[in-house]
Amino acid sequence: MSDRDAGGTGTLSAEAAQTSTKLIYTANLTIESKDFDAARTALTDAVSAAGGYLESSNESSYTGSSRTLSLTIRVPQDNYASFLEAAAQAGNLVDKSEQVQDVTTQYMDIEARLSNLTAQRIRLQELQASAENLADLLEIESSLSDVQYQIESWQSQLDWYSQQVSCSTVYLSLDEVKEYTPTEESYLSQLSSALRNGWTGFVSGIQQLTVWVVGVWPVLVILAAAAVLLLVRKANQTGTPLCAELIYGDSNTRLTFPLEKDADYDVDTGYLTVHIKIQNGKLQSIRSEKNLLSALKKLGMDLEPVLCGGSDDWNQEREQWHSGANFFAVGPGQVLGYARNNYTMEAMNHAGFEIIRANDFIDGKVNPGAYEKYVITIDGSELPRGGGGARCMTMPINRTNL
Numbered sequence: 001m002s003d004r005d006a007g008g009t010g011t012l013s014a015e016a017a018q019t020s021t022k023l024i025y026t027a028n029l030t031i032e033s034k035d036f037d038a039a040r041t042a043l044t045d046a047v048s049a050a051g052g053y054l055e056s057s058n059e060s061s062y063t064g065s066s067r068t069l070s071l072t073i074r075v076p077q078d079n080y081a082s083f084l085e086a087a088a089q090a091g092n093l094v095d096k097s098e099q100v101q102d103v104t105t106q107y108m109d110i111e112a113r114l115s116n117l118t119a120q121r122i123r124l125q126e127l128q129a130s131a132e133n134l135a136d137l138l139e140i141e142s143s144l145s146d147v148q149y150q151i152e153s154w155q156s157q158l159d160w161y162s163q164q165v166s167c168s169t170v171y172l173s174l175d176e177v178k179e180y181t182p183t184e185e186s187y188l189s190q191l192s193s194a195l196r197n198g199w200t201g202f203v204s205g206i207q208q209l210t211v212w213v214v215g216v217w218p219v220l221v222i223l224a225a226a227a228v229l230l231l232v233r234k235a236n237q238t239g240t241p242l243c244a245e246l247i248y249g250d251s252n253t254r255l256t257f258p259l260e261k262d263a264d265y266d267v268d269t270g271y272l273t274v275h276i277k278i279q280n281g282k283l284q285s286i287r288s289e290k291n292l293l294s295a296l297k298k299l300g301m302d303l304e305p306v307l308c309g310g311s312d313d314w315n316q317e318r319e320q321w322h323s324g325a326n327f328f329a330v331g332p333g334q335v336l337g338y339a340r341n342n343y344t345m346e347a348m349n350h351a352g353f354e355i356i357r358a359n360d361f362i363d364g365k366v367n368p369g370a371y372e373k374y375v376i377t378i379d380g381s382e383l384p385r386g387g388g389g390a391r392c393m394t395m396p397i398n399r400t401n402l
Helices: 014-018 036-049 077-088 104-129 134-166 187-238 292-298 313-321 342-350 358-362
Strands: 023-033 053-061 067-076 092-102 167-176 243-248 253-258 263-268 273-279 282-288 328-331 334-338 354-357 374-378
Touching: 023 036, 023 077, 023 134, 036 067, 036 077, 036 167, 067 077, 077 092, 077 167, 104 134, 134 167, 134 342, 243 273, 313 342, 342 354, 342 374, 354 358, 358 374
Parallel strands: 023 167, 334 374, 354 374
Antiparallel strands: 023 092, 053 067, 067 167, 243 253, 263 273, 273 282, 328 334
């Protein structure tokens, strides 16, 4: 793999390069060494020289087997390339892959949101200072609390981006071996050789086949005619009706469908449902629905999904990892989820869901009954890291009286 495998980022424009382009670099290295202790020391020294630090370290070994060291390393982006070179010198580099993610758009979007929210907070503070009655003061304080919450949430995301941009992440595996893995021919070189050898073999095979066919063509014609007669005669003798056959699954399950009568068949393969239509003695169509939403639409249920993380692929992956799709349904249109997944909450709000903070609900500041659809958002930082969400943490309940 190339040294810089850009994860869908494309080529940056000169204008973007001159501005504060935000790139997140990630690398995966696999190194083997006959002198495990010396290699580990060399890697530790390389981390220190690059001004980085170990985010996590795990060494494992079993009785009578070699040792393995797994490291997660953070190094300043300016020293990222030099560190990879130094790390590769610690032993025999078996595998190396790199990815780069351009998050400039997401970073600038959050900065703009924070700027607008900060201006809104200043305006609310001015109104708070000039409030003339208690009702106005309470309403302003509620709005101010909500704006402050949004600022803290977006600032948390901005800080995360800044940390990932400023320090690149290197996942490194060091394996203790008695003999080094032989250096193999590069992938492109292997591919080129395979193409050359394959083409040479193909041409040679065609030439030999042509010579053979020219020599035996009378025999082939006679055999082909006999085979056709045999098949036709066998079909006429047995009287077996023509059938269509469907083969599916790991065990190659076979189902046959007679073609002599018009019929529609729905076959559950265990993975998807296959629809087969037979008409006028022929197989007219065989199809399957590409997804659940498509199938439901044809049944009259045209559902519009709310995408976890919104419309951006990168945000979808990040917020899905943070349990952005992990909601607990209290009732129809009434769910609980994490507040930290801002893009998901924004998509829910666009879909008609009122976003209600859990604290406001507990304190009685907001009545969910006033809304047809709503999301009650709960704070969480450590719980999402463990992969838990509102649905996972809820015991079975009886929704009859909810």
